[in-house]
Amino acid sequence: MFGTKGLALAGRVRPHPFDVSVDDRGRVLVVRVQGEVDAATAPQVGETVNRLLGERRSVVLDLERVDFMDLHGLAVVIRATRKARKEGGSFAIARPAPCVRRLVGLVHAEGELRVLPDGTDPLHAA
Numbered sequence: 001m002f003g004t005k006g007l008a009l010a011g012r013v014r015p016h017p018f019d020v021s022v023d024d025r026g027r028v029l030v031v032r033v034q035g036e037v038d039a040a041t042a043p044q045v046g047e048t049v050n051r052l053l054g055e056r057r058s059v060v061l062d063l064e065r066v067d068f069m070d071l072h073g074l075a076v077v078i079r080a081t082r083k084a085r086k087e088g089g090s091f092a093i094a095r096p097a098p099c100v101r102r103l104v105g106l107v108h109a110e111g112e113l114r115v116l117p118d119g120t121d122p123l124h125a126a
Contacts, residue, residue: 015035015036015067015068016034016035016065016067017034017035018034018035018036018037018041019032019033019034019035020032020033020044020045020048022048022052027058028057028058028059028060028090028122029052029057029058029059029060030060030062030094030122031045031048031049031052031059031060031061031062032062032064032065033045033061033062033063033065033066034065034066034067035065035066035067036066036067036068036069037066037068037069037070037072037073037076038068038069038070038072038073039070039072041073042070042072042073042075042076043076045061045073045076046076046079046080049061049076049080049091050079050080050083053080053083053084053087053089053091056087056089057089057090058089058090058091059080059084059089059090059091059092060091060092060093060094060116060122061077061080061091061092061093061094062093062094062095062122063093063094063095063096063097063100064094064095064096064097065097066096066097066099066100067097067099068099069097069099069100069103070103071103071107073100073103074103074104074107074109077093077113078109078112078113081112081113081114091114092114092115092116093113093114093115093116094115094116094122095116095118095122096115
Protein backbone atom coordinates (compact mmCIF):
# COMPACT_ATOMS: atom_id res chain seq x y z
CA MET A 1 0.00 0.00 0.00
CA PHE A 2 2.74 2.45 0.94
CA GLY A 3 5.90 2.31 -1.11
CA THR A 4 9.14 4.04 -0.39
CA LYS A 5 8.99 5.86 -3.69
CA GLY A 6 8.22 9.49 -3.00
CA LEU A 7 8.17 8.97 0.75
CA ALA A 8 10.67 11.10 2.60
CA LEU A 9 11.67 9.71 5.96
CA ALA A 10 12.60 12.16 8.64
CA GLY A 11 16.26 12.03 9.48
CA ARG A 12 17.15 11.15 13.03
CA VAL A 13 18.52 14.07 14.94
CA ARG A 14 21.77 13.30 16.68
CA PRO A 15 21.87 14.34 20.34
CA HIS A 16 24.65 16.54 21.63
CA PRO A 17 27.48 14.54 23.20
CA PHE A 18 27.15 14.60 26.98
CA ASP A 19 29.26 17.26 28.63
CA VAL A 20 29.31 19.33 31.81
CA SER A 21 31.41 22.48 31.87
CA VAL A 22 31.79 25.33 34.33
CA ASP A 23 32.21 28.93 33.32
CA ASP A 24 33.41 31.11 36.22
CA ARG A 25 32.05 34.57 35.52
CA GLY A 26 33.09 36.14 38.81
CA ARG A 27 29.81 36.73 40.61
CA VAL A 28 28.17 33.61 39.17
CA LEU A 29 29.27 30.12 38.15
CA VAL A 30 27.47 28.89 35.06
CA VAL A 31 27.26 25.11 34.76
CA ARG A 32 26.47 24.24 31.16
CA VAL A 33 25.05 20.80 30.49
CA GLN A 34 24.50 19.26 27.10
CA GLY A 35 23.30 15.90 25.87
CA GLU A 36 21.17 13.41 27.77
CA VAL A 37 20.80 13.67 31.54
CA ASP A 38 19.72 10.29 32.88
CA ALA A 39 20.70 7.65 35.44
CA ALA A 40 24.16 7.34 33.89
CA THR A 41 25.00 11.05 33.62
CA ALA A 42 22.96 12.80 36.33
CA PRO A 43 25.50 11.93 39.07
CA GLN A 44 28.19 13.90 37.23
CA VAL A 45 25.89 16.93 37.02
CA GLY A 46 24.99 16.56 40.70
CA GLU A 47 28.61 16.28 41.83
CA THR A 48 29.55 19.42 39.92
CA VAL A 49 26.62 21.49 41.18
CA ASN A 50 27.01 20.30 44.81
CA ARG A 51 30.72 21.07 44.83
CA LEU A 52 30.09 24.61 43.58
CA LEU A 53 27.20 25.22 45.97
CA GLY A 54 29.53 24.10 48.75
CA GLU A 55 31.83 26.97 47.81
CA ARG A 56 28.97 29.38 48.65
CA ARG A 57 28.87 30.78 45.13
CA SER A 58 25.88 31.66 42.98
CA VAL A 59 25.26 28.78 40.59
CA VAL A 60 23.18 28.78 37.42
CA LEU A 61 22.53 25.54 35.57
CA ASP A 62 22.22 26.26 31.83
CA LEU A 63 20.06 23.52 30.28
CA GLU A 64 19.67 24.95 26.78
CA ARG A 65 21.49 22.08 25.06
CA VAL A 66 19.92 19.19 26.97
CA ASP A 67 18.38 16.67 24.56
CA PHE A 68 16.71 14.47 27.18
CA MET A 69 16.23 14.52 30.93
CA ASP A 70 14.67 11.86 33.12
CA LEU A 71 13.72 11.89 36.79
CA HIS A 72 17.35 11.34 37.83
CA GLY A 73 18.27 14.67 36.26
CA LEU A 74 15.25 16.41 37.72
CA ALA A 75 16.14 15.05 41.18
CA VAL A 76 19.59 16.65 40.88
CA VAL A 77 17.98 20.01 40.10
CA ILE A 78 15.48 19.77 42.95
CA ARG A 79 18.14 18.70 45.47
CA ALA A 80 20.37 21.60 44.41
CA THR A 81 17.46 24.02 44.79
CA ARG A 82 16.72 22.75 48.30
CA LYS A 83 20.40 22.78 49.30
CA ALA A 84 20.79 26.40 48.17
CA ARG A 85 17.67 27.45 50.09
CA LYS A 86 18.74 25.62 53.24
CA GLU A 87 22.30 26.92 53.21
CA GLY A 88 21.54 30.45 52.01
CA GLY A 89 23.01 29.95 48.57
CA SER A 90 21.80 30.96 45.15
CA PHE A 91 20.77 28.41 42.52
CA ALA A 92 18.67 28.72 39.38
CA ILE A 93 18.22 27.03 36.04
CA ALA A 94 18.47 28.95 32.79
CA ARG A 95 17.12 28.32 29.32
CA PRO A 96 15.63 24.89 30.03
CA ALA A 97 15.25 22.86 26.85
CA PRO A 98 11.71 21.84 25.83
CA CYS A 99 12.26 18.33 27.20
CA VAL A 100 13.19 19.79 30.60
CA ARG A 101 10.16 22.09 30.63
CA ARG A 102 7.94 19.14 29.75
CA LEU A 103 9.34 16.99 32.57
CA VAL A 104 8.98 19.79 35.12
CA GLY A 105 5.37 20.26 34.02
CA LEU A 106 4.57 16.56 34.11
CA VAL A 107 5.60 16.27 37.75
CA HIS A 108 4.18 19.70 38.69
CA ALA A 109 7.53 20.96 39.98
CA GLU A 110 7.23 24.49 38.57
CA GLY A 111 6.79 26.04 42.02
CA GLU A 112 9.81 24.21 43.40
CA LEU A 113 12.38 25.55 40.96
CA ARG A 114 13.83 28.98 40.28
CA VAL A 115 13.83 29.31 36.51
CA LEU A 116 15.23 32.39 34.84
CA PRO A 117 12.86 34.03 32.34
CA ASP A 118 13.02 32.73 28.77
CA GLY A 119 16.14 33.78 26.96
CA THR A 120 17.78 35.30 30.03
CA ASP A 121 21.52 35.05 29.87
CA PRO A 122 22.77 33.02 32.85
CA LEU A 123 25.21 35.81 33.70
CA HIS A 124 22.31 38.00 34.84
CA ALA A 125 21.08 35.48 37.40
CA ALA A 126 22.74 36.20 40.68
